[in-house]
Amino acid sequence: MPAPxxxxxxxxxxxxxxxxYNDTWPWFFHFLFKYWPxxxxxxxLVSNHTRYDDPRVRTLTTGPDHAWSDTLRKALAQVPxxxxxxxxxxxxxxxxxxxxxxxxAWSQFHRLDGVYLSAxxxxxxxxxxxxxxxxxxxxxxxxxxxxxxxxxxxxLASVVHEPGLNIWKAENRLKALARAAPRGHFxxxxxxxxxxxxxxxxxxxxxKPMAIEFLAQHQLxxxxxxxxxxxxxxxxxSRSLRSLLKYRMRLGNxxxxxxxxRLRPSVIKPLPS
Numbered sequence: 621m622p623a624p625x626x627x628x629x630x631x632x633x634x635x636x637x638x639x640x641y642n643d644t645w646p647w648f649f650h651f652l653f654k655y656w657p658x659x660x661x662x663x664x665l666v667s668n669h670t671r672y673d674d675p676r677v678r679t680l681t682t683g684p685d686h687a688w689s690d691t692l693r694k695a696l697a698q699v700p701x702x703x704x705x706x707x708x709x710x711x712x713x714x715x716x717x718x719x720x721x722x723x724x725a726w727s728q729f730h731r732l733d734g735v736y737l738s739a740x741x742x743x744x745x746x747x748x749x750x751x752x753x754x755x756x757x758x759x760x761x762x763x764x765x766x767x768x769x770x771x772x773x774x775x776l777a778s779v780v781h782e783p784g785l786n787i788w789k790a791e792n793r794l795k796a797l798a799r800a801a802p803r804g805h806f807x808x809x810x811x812x813x814x815x816x817x818x819x820x821x822x823x824x825x826x827x828k829p830m831a832i833e834f835l836a837q838h839q840l841x842x843x844x845x846x847x848x849x850x851x852x853x854x855x856x857x858s859r860s861l862r863s864l865l866k867y868r869m870r871l872g873n874x875x876x877x878x879x880x881x882r883l884r885p886s887v888i889k890p891l892p893s
Contacts, residue, residue, distance in 0.1 A: 632701045637709035638685050639668040640873045643846045644709045646891045656717040666695040672888050689785035696777050704771045710822040728752045735804035737770035739815040753812040757798050757805035764798045766791045768816050
């Protein structure tokens with residue numbers, strides 16, 4: 621008799637965030653459910669104190685925000701599933717997601733005993749794995765990062781096990797772990813389209829101009845008082861303005877943290893339907 625075919629275990633989407641970025645949530649989830657309506661639920665959202673008011677979303681509150689790795693480690697302890705698709709809160713989906721392709725990639729990932737897969741296509745050549753859409757990560761092709769990714773939860777937990785890491789240091793730790801033990805780390809081979817397409821909407825605290833344009837195309841406009849979109853020039857005036865705005869935002873975030881989130885709404889509402 622042929623060997624039985626085992627379905628891969630269930631997975632959930634984990635959205636990395638914190639209260640300082642909760643103004644992105646209505647926009648993120650608007651496009652998530654618009655372009656991926658059959659995403660498995662609940663979707664897990666990492667937060668400090670604030671909650672998101674949507675029955676499809678489970679907010680994982682973690683308390684005061686000390687460091688990116690500390691917050692994510694506390695959130696992972698609240699997730700029962702061992703398999704996750706991970707994405708950042710400022711990645712706004714821009715195209716429909718084909719859930720059949722995602723599930724096929726997930727089946728391949730599980731069959732190959734994967735622990736990490738980038739869902740983006742870097743268009744980089746690599747060591748192709750037969751009968752899959754993947755290339756093997758090696759020390760020479762170290763194409764790993766904390767973007768849109770598949771994970772075995774225990775491996776993601778090992779990345780954030782070290783306390784006090786910001787996201788860039790956590791990414792460096794991921795690269796070090798993948799370099800030392802590349803088995804199970806994969807990236808999409810050049811001929812296969814990305815599994816999700818998105819607009820990276822924030823850089824250095826501020827909305828990117830391309831994100832504002834993207835939102836405007838959908839007749840949407842964020843609150844630019846909470847998170848501005850200043851001129852990106854390198855001239856002294858533009859740089860000084862950005863510095864002043866960053867100081868104002870950091871002060872507001874600090875005050876909100878000191879008040880355990882009471883300076884801003886404790887519940888974030890979705891966009892009006």
